[in-house]
Amino acid sequence: MENKWEMLGSSNEDREKIWSKNRTFAGDVWFRFRHKPTSIAGLVIIVLLMLFALLGPMFTDYSYSTQNLEVVNIPPRMKVYETPDGSGYLYVTQALKVVQVSRDGIMGNQLKKVREEADSSMTIFDCSGTEVALYYGAKPYVIADPQTRVIYPSAHVWNKSYVLGTDSLGRDILTRLMYGTRVSLMVAFVAAAVNMIIGILFGGISGYAGGMVDTVMMRIVDIISTIPLTLYVILIMVFLESGLQSIIIALGTVYWVDMARVVRGQVLSLKQQEFVMAARTIGSSTRTILLQHLIPNAMGSILVTVTMLIPSAIFMEAFLGYLGIGLKPPLASLGTMCNDATENLRSCPHQMFIPALVICLIMFAFNFVGDGLRDALDPKLKK
Amino acid sequence: MSEQNILEVKDLTKHFKAGKKQIVHAVDGISFTLQRGKTLGLVGESGCGKSTCARTIIRMYDPTAGQIVLDGTDITAMKQKELKPYRKKMQMIFQDPYASLNARMTVRDIIAEPLMAHNLVKSKEEANDLVYPMLERVGLTKEHANRYAHEFSGGQRQRVGIARALILEPQLVICDEPISALDVSIQAQVINLLKDFQEEKGLSYLFIAHDLSMVRYVSDDVGVMYLGQLVEMSEADEIYRNPLHPYTKGLLGSVPIANPKLARQKEKSSIEGDIPSPINPPSGCRFHTRCPYAVPECSRVKPELVDVGGGHKVACHLHK
Numbered sequence: 001m002e003n004k005w006e007m008l009g010s011s012n013e014d015r016e017k018i019w020s021k022n023r024t025f026a027g028d029v030w031f032r033f034r035h036k037p038t039s040i041a042g043l044v045i046i047v048l049l050m051l052f053a054l055l056g057p058m059f060t061d062y063s064y065s066t067q068n069l070e071v072v073n074i075p076p077r078m079k080v081y082e083t084p085d086g087s088g089y090l091y092v093t094q095a096l097k098v099v100q101v102s103r104d105g106i107m108g109n110q111l112k113k114v115r116e117e118a119d120s121s122m123t124i125f126d127c128s129g130t131e132v133a134l135y136y137g138a139k140p141y142v143i144a145d146p147q148t149r150v151i152y153p154s155a156h157v158w159n160k161s162y163v164l165g166t167d168s169l170g171r172d173i174l175t176r177l178m179y180g181t182r183v184s185l186m187v188a189f190v191a192a193a194v195n196m197i198i199g200i201l202f203g204g205i206s207g208y209a210g211g212m213v214d215t216v217m218m219r220i221v222d223i224i225s226t227i228p229l230t231l232y233v234i235l236i237m238v239f240l241e242s243g244l245q246s247i248i249i250a251l252g253t254v255y256w257v258d259m260a261r262v263v264r265g266q267v268l269s270l271k272q273q274e275f276v277m278a279a280r281t282i283g284s285s286t287r288t289i290l291l292q293h294l295i296p297n298a299m300g301s302i303l304v305t306v307t308m309l310i311p312s313a314i315f316m317e318a319f320l321g322y323l324g325i326g327l328k329p330p331l332a333s334l335g336t337m338c339n340d341a342t343e344n345l346r347s348c349p350h351q352m353f354i355p356a357l358v359i360c361l362i363m364f365a366f367n368f369v370g371d372g373l374r375d376a377l378d379p380k381l382k383k
Numbered sequence: 384m385s386e387q388n389i390l391e392v393k394d395l396t397k398h399f400k401a402g403k404k405q406i407v408h409a410v411d412g413i414s415f416t417l418q419r420g421k422t423l424g425l426v427g428e429s430g431c432g433k434s435t436c437a438r439t440i441i442r443m444y445d446p447t448a449g450q451i452v453l454d455g456t457d458i459t460a461m462k463q464k465e466l467k468p469y470r471k472k473m474q475m476i477f478q479d480p481y482a483s484l485n486a487r488m489t490v491r492d493i494i495a496e497p498l499m500a501h502n503l504v505k506s507k508e509e510a511n512d513l514v515y516p517m518l519e520r521v522g523l524t525k526e527h528a529n530r531y532a533h534e535f536s537g538g539q540r541q542r543v544g545i546a547r548a549l550i551l552e553p554q555l556v557i558c559d560e561p562i563s564a565l566d567v568s569i570q571a572q573v574i575n576l577l578k579d580f581q582e583e584k585g586l587s588y589l590f591i592a593h594d595l596s597m598v599r600y601v602s603d604d605v606g607v608m609y610l611g612q613l614v615e616m617s618e619a620d621e622i623y624r625n626p627l628h629p630y631t632k633g634l635l636g637s638v639p640i641a642n643p644k645l646a647r648q649k650e651k652s653s654i655e656g657d658i659p660s661p662i663n664p665p666s667g668c669r670f671h672t673r674c675p676y677a678v679p680e681c682s683r684v685k686p687e688l689v690d691v692g693g694g695h696k697v698a699c700h701l702h703k
Contacts, residue, residue, distance in 0.1 A: 016523055018534050025489075168433040214520075274483035278547070281441050283470035292496075296487040 003032040010295055031344070039372020045365035053182035057175065064179040065330035068170035070097060070110055073348050076165045078105070081143040081152040084130045089157060092141050094347075098125050098134055105160035122146065167337075168344055176332040181358055184314050184332040187247055188362070191313040192306050194252030199259025200302065204290050206260065207267030218264065221257045229254050233316060237325045247326060249314050262305045266298035300374045307370025311363040318359065334359050388452075389555050389587045390417040390440070395449035397439045399434075403661060408661045409435040411611040412449070414688070417555070420581070422588040422617065424602030426595060426634070428658055432611040433591045434478075437557045440589070441475050442466055454554060455541035471501060479558040480540035484532035490543050491528035494518065497551045513550060521546045521576060538569035542576065549580060557589045562597065570594075574601055595638050599623050607631045610661060610669040612687055617695040627697040629674045630654065668700065676701055 023031060033039055059062075073094050080089035080101050089101040100108035111125035111132070121137030124146055133146035144151045159165060164173040206217035219279070224232075233250045238248035270276060271294060279289050295302075318335020320326035327333050334355040341351035410432045417423045418616040425433050430645055439446050451459045458469050474497075477483035484493055494517060495510040497503075504510040515525050521542040523679060532540055541561060548556055556584040558577065562570040574597065576676050580586055592598045598605055599619050606616040607630065615628040626632045633654035656673045665672050671681035688698040 001476075016539065018527065018530060020534065024529070052536050256468070274477045274479055275485040277438075277443055278475070278477060278483050279485075279496065280472075280610045281443060281470065281475045282497045282500050282547070282551075284496060288496075288500065292488070297485065299487075 002283045005360065009333060019312050029376045033372050036372045042365040042368025042372065045107075045361055046369060049181055049365070050185060053178055053185055056178035058353060060178070061170040062175045064171065064332045065178045066171060066175075068166070070095070070170065071099065071107065071162070071166055072168055072170040073344055073351075074107075074159060074162055074166045075348060075350055076159050076163060076294060077153060077156055077257050078159055079140070080157055081137045081154050083127055083133060083147070084152070085128070087172060089155065090127065090143050090152075090383065092133065092143065096123065096134065096136055096141065098132070098143065098144070100127075101157065103157075105157040107159070109160040122351070133325045141149070164354055165348070165350055167340055168348075173337075173351065173354060177334075177339055177355060177358060180334040180337050180355060181333040181362075183244060183331070184317060184335075184359070184362060186244070187251065187317045187333075188313050188366070190248045191251040191255065192310050194248070195256040195259050195309055195313075196302065196306055198252070199293060199305075200263050201255035202256065203260035203265075204262030204267055206272060207264035208290055208294065210268075210271075210285065214264070218261075221260055224254070229257070230316070230319070232318065234323070234325065237320060242325055242328055244327060244331075247317055247320060250320075251316055255309060255313065255316075259305050262301050263298055266301055270294050270297050270378050275351075299377050303370050303374045303377070310366045310370075314359060335346065343375075387418050388416045388455055388586065389419045390589065391450075391452040391454075392416070392440060393450040393571055395436065395439060395451065396447045397435055397444055398447045405662050407580060408611050408664050410439060411664070413608075413611075414449075415613065415616065417587050417589060418603075419554070419587055420585045421603040422581070422590050422601050424598035424605040425589065425591045425703050426598050426605060427608035427609055428634075429593065430661070431608045432661070433593075433608055434559055435611075436588065436608070437475070437559045437591055441473060441557055460537065460622075467501070471482065471551045472553050473555045473557070474551060474553040475557045476541075476544055476548050476561045479564050480537050480544055481533075481564070483544055484540055486531060486533055490518070490523075490535075491529060491530050492548050493532065493543060494550055497547060501551065503551075505595050506642065508588050517546045522572075536569075538564050538572055541565060541569075541573050544575060545573070545580075549584075549586075553586070555587045555689060557591070559591050560593070561590075563592065563594065577601070589600055595623075595635065607634065610658065610664055612669060613696075613698065614670065615695075615697045615699075616688065617697075618693075621695055625695075627691065627695065627702050628670075628699050629701075630670050668698070 008292065071093065078091050080091045083090055083350040089104055091099045091101050091107070093099060100111065102108060111127055114124040114126050114131060116123055122133040122135050124131050124133050131146050133144050135142050135144055142151045162172050162174070164177065167173055167176070202217065206214045212234070236250040237246055237251065240249060262359055276289060276293050279293050314334070317326060317333060318338060319369045321333050322339040323333035327336055337355040341348070341355070343351055385528065393414050395410055395413045399407040399409055401407045403408070403477060413436060415423065425436065427433050435444065438444050438510065440451055442451075442461070446459055449459065450457060453469055454472055456469065458466060461469070491511065491514055494514045495507070498510050498513060503515065505547070511528075514528065523542060527535075532543065535543065536600065562573055562578070565573060577588065578601065580590065588601070590598065590601055603620045604616065605619045605622045606613050607622070608614070608627065609630050615622065615631045616624070622631065626635050637654070654673055659669070659672055665682070667683050668681040668686050671677040674681065678700065684700070686698045686700050688696045689703065690696050691702050
């Protein structure tokens with residue numbers, strides 16, 4: 001139509017035409033999803049975290065369990081002292097050892113100890129032929145010339161060998177973070193999926209059947225939820241061997257009660273609507289009514305519940321790690337990493353902050369994506 | 384049982400429990416027959432049990448008592464599974480075109496659902512062969528098939544609802560106030576579509592409405608309901624020309640007339656008061672609490688629906 005102001009004919013086609021664009025369901029969902037900046041941001045974060053967790057370990061020189069007790073609790077940004085010849089740096093570890101650091105921050109060998117001068121609180125090391133003294137009489141420990149007692153100029157360099165530093169056992173935090181993110185994402189996805197399926201089926205059947213069936217099924221849910229869910233998970237974990245599988249089983253079998261309640265409530269109100277009555281007068285089977293009419297229409301609240309569930313699953317896994325009934329020690333998860341870091345919280349806060357930050361990122365991302373999905377899946381919000 | 388009756392309803396009763404001992408007498412002993420190819424209009428105030436009656440007939444609710452005979456088969460006590468083949472014969476058009484279509488389904492899927500439910504088609508492609516002609520039949524096009532219901536106007540949605548009800552080629556269609564949620568201009572469109580289908584396929588309609596002029600236009604027979612009971616029933620023009628029951632008179636008297644001169648001449652016979660609670664319906668004739676002609680007998684004895692000549696039935700002590 002060239003002139004939009006021209007009078008339309010009375011043809012049926014013009015009168016009945018819908019002028020908005022026609023898109024497939026998937027296209028429609030994607031269109032609405034990508035027009036919300038927060039949901040795209042969430043999706044990008046999740047994809048990046050997944051790449052980080054799955055592909056990251058290929059690019060590191062360490063494994064999650066490699067220990068190097070000579071370099072424990074090293075921060076990402078190190079305070080270093082220049083070597084006497086000025087060609088590199090020296091770093092003092094917590095164990096009062098001196099490690100060579102190159103100009104761009106790569107950690108080298110440990111210096112050899114020459115002798116101890118206990119009366120002047122100094123340890124003398126050999127730095128490529130020259131003697132340097134580590135003075136430990138007062139904090140902070142410094143490196144000085146043993147004769148003139150002049151402190152070498154200090155500087156701060158970023159740690160290139162251990163980008164995020166090391167933990168109290170000398171393990172690379174970056175590598176452990178990759179494995180930890182992997183575990184957390186896996187727990188989140190699997191637990192959410194299991195909970196969703198059990199919750200939807202249980203709640204859907206309970207709400208749809210109504211009457212006695214509903215009463216009995218909901219009392220079961222009530223009984224389960226009278227005891228804090230955390231306690232169940234702990235009890236289940238005590239019975240099962242600790243490990244990733246057990247965590248998933250424990251979380252999957254307990255956390256569906258909220259989902260079941262939400263789905264039931266939705267189904268109860270939806271089943272009174274005329275389109276469900278219509279489906280019944282048509283003769284559609286219960287299965288069709290549940291899966292095609294009730295659950296798709298309840299999807300909004302289901303997704304919101306899932307996005308709330310994912311962070312709590314991640315937290316639960318972290319909490320179990322904290323209690324020591326989660327993953328077995330050399331394995332890393334974000335929770336166990338936080339737990340390990342509590343011991344050195346004062347001296348090395350980064351060990352706690354980094355995994356905590358990743359937990360936050362994951363939860364933000366899932367919340368944003370869930371929010372976006374809820375809106376995108378509702379065709380009534382079509383633009 | 385006559386072959387020409389598509390639907391026979393005898394003493395249909397539906398009570399709902401409200402609280403512990405209270406019972407809502409939604410439908411109380413309704414009897415009527417509907418002939419093949421005809422339309423029976425049911426009118427009455429809001430809350431008089433019209434919709435409950437329709438929903439009980441289509442077995443959305445289980446009847447408390449009475450008998451529903453569809454095309455010679457008693458479907459009163461059938462379980463939902465046994466009922467399934469009979470659902471093909473009987474379909475329903477709903478009142479609210481916004482609530483009666485699933486927002487998460489495309490129009491194609493909505494119209495194809497009855498075909499899928501009764502295994503009449505094996506694939507979506509096969510369903511499309513039936514859905515597209517039906518869409519065109521109700522004045523929509525193929526292009527509309529992939530749209531979601533909320534993208535349509537009210538009239539278009541109601542036509543989608545009609546297409547869904549008619550794709551199984553039922554013999555009886557229960558129209559539960561199909562036009563009351565639509566614009567006047569769209570009402571005519573939908574009504575004419577329903578009439579066209581009736582002529583084409585010999586459908587029978589049970590047409591529920593509170594728009595009296597529209598009921599007169601579409602119906603062959605009209606039944607007037609009050610508090611769950613039929614108070615008068617007759618051929619459509621007869622009931623409008625010669626209403627016998629005081630309630631029918633009041634109902635017709637409350638129809639506004641466009642011409643002010645005629646309106647002034649009209650006998651004022653509006654009904655006073657509100658409809659009594661169906662939990663404790665009045666004894667005897669249920670209308671006696673609001674009836675201007677009530678006599679003592681009315682509150683004691685329930686009047687039966689009797690033929691006063693020419694198939695005009697009325698339940699009133701004044702007409703025997």
